[in-house]
Amino acid sequence: MTPRPPLPADLFDELCPSSLLPFRFGDKWASMVLRCLDDGPRRYSELRVPLSRVTPKALTQSLRGLERNGFVSRTVHADPKLRVEYALTPLGRSLLEPMAAACRWAAEHWDELLDARDGGISSSG
Amino acid sequence: MTPRPPLPADLFDELCPSSLLPFRFGDKWASMVLRCLDDGPRRYSELRVPLSRVTPKALTQSLRGLERNGFVSRTVHADPKLRVEYALTPLGRSLLEPMAAACRWAAEHWDELLDARDGGISSSG
DNA sequence: GGTCTTGGTATCCAGACGGTTACCGACCTT
């Protein structure tokens, strides 16, 4: 429909600050899913591309959780053929701000975070 | 030492936005621990008061995790008698800002959050 | 000597979380 650019081939390549981020949103993949929906609705199969390392079960689970909590909407179009679209709700969209704030924090304190993890008091665990 | 007011008797009474907050920091009790350290160092036994529903094991685990990641420092004083104090590191203190931002977000969207949970698409789970 | 406080540990256990593999019906194309 909209000729938006396709999602990146693999979100795991550009591992963002989230890897050291001590915050977590929803389940394991929820924040990545939200990122993928940032610029408009996406189909299930579209989401599977950047999240290729997430099994269909896990992706469905994550989407269902986001839907249940009102962050994402799921719309089935049976127009010409089956099409399921996931989109951010306004609530879900509003979530992007505090998430970005957390990421900014992580970026600012990146060195300290690395330092604490590696050379800190104890590196066990 | 400092005659700061004691910690509240039970943090679970004044359940803050965190109950609906879709963000999570660290393990289950980490954010509550941080809140308790907000106004200065606290002893293990002090922390146990507001977190009375947290077992010693869980509290220790949470503190160790926070320490490992550089958010909290642990200091043993054997001055007159054994005293172990936990305090926020500068890094840990800097964390309070994005956490507060997340809480503000939750407060702003409180109604929507409740709505989605209860009357939303599906209330299962 | 017995007990209390302090700051924890040891052990066990249930449930949640997440991964693997396989499979499915509906529809479209060839």
Added chain:
DNA sequence: AAGGTCGGTAACCGTCTGGATACCAAGACC
């Protein structure tokens, strides 16, 4: 009719989290 795509589900299983209960050594106090 055969095969592909779409949007998933089913069954199984290991790991991790976190709770319950019990216990402990060192020092202070009585």
